[in-house]
Amino acid sequence: MKFLCVPCDRQMTFEERQTPGDGTLAAVFRCPKCERMTAMLANPMETQLVSSLGVKVGGRTVPQAEFEGIRGGVTAGRDDAFEDREPATPPAGPVRWSPEAVERLGLVPSFVRGMVKKIYNDYARERGIARMTPAVMDQARSDLGLEGM
Amino acid sequence: MNLKIRTYNQVAEAESNLPDQVAEAARRVAVRLHTVQMTLAVMSGKGGVGKSMVSALLAASFARRGMKTGLLDADLNGPSTAHLLGVDGDGLAVGPEGIEPARSSGDVRIMSMSLILDQDAALSWREPRDSGYIWRGAQERRALREFLADTAWGRLDIMVIDLPPGGPRLADLHAMVPDLTGVVVVTAPGRSARDAVARSLDLARARSAPVAGLIENMSGVVCSECGEITRVHEGGEADALAARFGVPVLGALPLDSGLAAAADGGRVEDWTDRKGAAGSVRDLVRQLALRTEEELQRLRLEHPRGGSGG
Ligand SMILES: [Zn+2]
Numbered sequence: 001m002k003f004l005c006v007p008c009d010r011q012m013t014f015e016e017r018q019t020p021g022d023g024t025l026a027a028v029f030r031c032p033k034c035e036r037m038t039a040m041l042a043n044p045m046e047t048q049l050v051s052s053l054g055v056k057v058g059g060r061t062v063p064q065a066e067f068e069g070i071r072g073g074v075t076a077g078r079d080d081a082f083e084d085r086e087p088a089t090p091p092a093g094p095v096r097w098s099p100e101a102v103e104r105l106g107l108v109p110s111f112v113r114g115m116v117k118k119i120y121n122d123y124a125r126e127r128g129i130a131r132m133t134p135a136v137m138d139q140a141r142s143d144l145g146l147e148g149m
Numbered sequence: 150m151n152l153k154i155r156t157y158n159q160v161a162e163a164e165s166n167l168p169d170q171v172a173e174a175a176r177r178v179a180v181r182l183h184t185v186q187m188t189l190a191v192m193s194g195k196g197g198v199g200k201s202m203v204s205a206l207l208a209a210s211f212a213r214r215g216m217k218t219g220l221l222d223a224d225l226n227g228p229s230t231a232h233l234l235g236v237d238g239d240g241l242a243v244g245p246e247g248i249e250p251a252r253s254s255g256d257v258r259i260m261s262m263s264l265i266l267d268q269d270a271a272l273s274w275r276e277p278r279d280s281g282y283i284w285r286g287a288q289e290r291r292a293l294r295e296f297l298a299d300t301a302w303g304r305l306d307i308m309v310i311d312l313p314p315g316g317p318r319l320a321d322l323h324a325m326v327p328d329l330t331g332v333v334v335v336t337a338p339g340r341s342a343r344d345a346v347a348r349s350l351d352l353a354r355a356r357s358a359p360v361a362g363l364i365e366n367m368s369g370v371v372c373s374e375c376g377e378i379t380r381v382h383e384g385g386e387a388d389a390l391a392a393r394f395g396v397p398v399l400g401a402l403p404l405d406s407g408l409a410a411a412a413d414g415g416r417v418e419d420w421t422d423r424k425g426a427a428g429s430v431r432d433l434v435r436q437l438a439l440r441t442e443e444e445l446q447r448l449r450l451e452h453p454r455g456g457s458g459g
Contacts (some may be wrong), residue, residue: 002157002160004154004155004160006152006154009154009155011160011161048287048288049287064174064177066243066247066248066295066299067248067265067295067299068295069288069291069292069294069295070265070291070292070295072275073274073275073288073291073292074265074266074272074273074274074275075273075274075275076266076267076270076271076272076273077265077266077267078238078264078265078266078267078268080239080240081238081240081241081264081265081266082240082241082242082243082248082265083240083241083242083243084243085242085243085244114243115243
């Protein structure tokens with residue numbers, strides 16, 4: 001889908017996404033000319049349908065993780081189903097995790113923990129963030145649309 | 150009021166990222182399958198005809214003959230092929246190339262929901278709150294695509310894909326793997342199986358999916374004393390169906406208590422000898438695999454892969 005600012009005849013660009021946690025999605029688009037913003041509000045079914053295609057409204061900034069739909073989606077995953085290993089030499093330097101961030105990651109079920117950690121690390125590296133904190137995690141969740149992870 | 154606004158295909162200045170992302174998902178599948186020589190989908194008209202057993206026997210037989218073999222269990226809600234080959238999964242490694250498939254002792258590379266879910270857990274998906282139903286089908290399509298694209302299959306001579314009973318998933322698979330080499334349909338004696346198989350064949354034909362042939366399972370009973378095979382039905386149903394749809398019968402396998410016990414114990418691979426006395430079940434399994442491969446090779450020559458890169 002695309003959004004067109006009718007008075008300016010310009011395609012609006014993706015600005016920000018919000019996932020309030022109730023399965024719905026809000027995506028804000030802005031007209032690059034007049035700056036007017038419009039919000040697309042999707043109900044849980046619409047949100048689910050888009051996510052099942054493996055796409056994120058607003059575009060992804062970090063690559064899709066392997067089995068992201070399965071690992072983020074199934075309810076009864078086996079704890080030891082996956083062995084996630086951090087690469088010995090991360091592509092762009094290590095991201096240091098604050099104790100609070102580590103604690104919060106510990107709350108993520110082990111079935112998806114390794115994958116979620118990798119997504120957060122990729123997100124931080126891409127933005128030149130050296131230290132992972134709960135605030136960065138919140139921002140990443142919202143930016144990447146990691147609802148339910 | 151009639152605003153003269155530009156429509157979807159006329160607007161292209163900014164990122165039109167949703168279609169791009171969908172195309173990217175399809176590309177990931179194509180790239181992964183580029184190193185897979187042949188893909189074989191195993192379907193059945195209805196449940197209970199031993200389709201997964203046939204898939205497991207075929208995969209094990211191909212591997213036994215030295216072919217690099219993958220087995221993708223697309224029966225997400227009733228995954229049993231991994232168990233049949235004695236694989237229960239022990240932490241799938243997430244490697245640089247993707248998720249490493251599990252390996253059977255006979256070197257079949259397997260990906261299955263049973264390796265991922267808690268033991269005995271049914272497949273269910275996170276549902277958004279306040280949603281009376283969920284797009285289960287859409288989630289399952291995504292899972293199938295991830296199995297295809299994100300598993301580090303490596304170079305394979307053949308990938309066997311065990312589809313769930315019934316037809317609809319074939320359409321999903323064929324959309325993701327447009328150059329599927331062949332489909333085999335597993336049937337069992339009896340009228341209801343026959344009708345269901347006819348529907349499956351019709352569906353495959355409607356989708357222009359290449360049908361390699363029919364496999365009749367449970368075609369008879371093996372005497373546990375003398376090994377003689379007795380047919381339970383008059384027979385001829387598979388032949389009649391095959392003639393009607395213009396496809397071959399690739400083989401028939403009887404019910405055998407020894408094979409059933411091996412299936413329970415995860416030792417199906419033991420039933421894929423290179424030799425085996427003529428007329429024995431092992432020999433029938435071997436013949437079936439040979440005949441299936443022969444038909445796939447023929448289809449592959451008939452429909453060479455397009456130059457689109459898979
Ligand atoms: Zn504007």
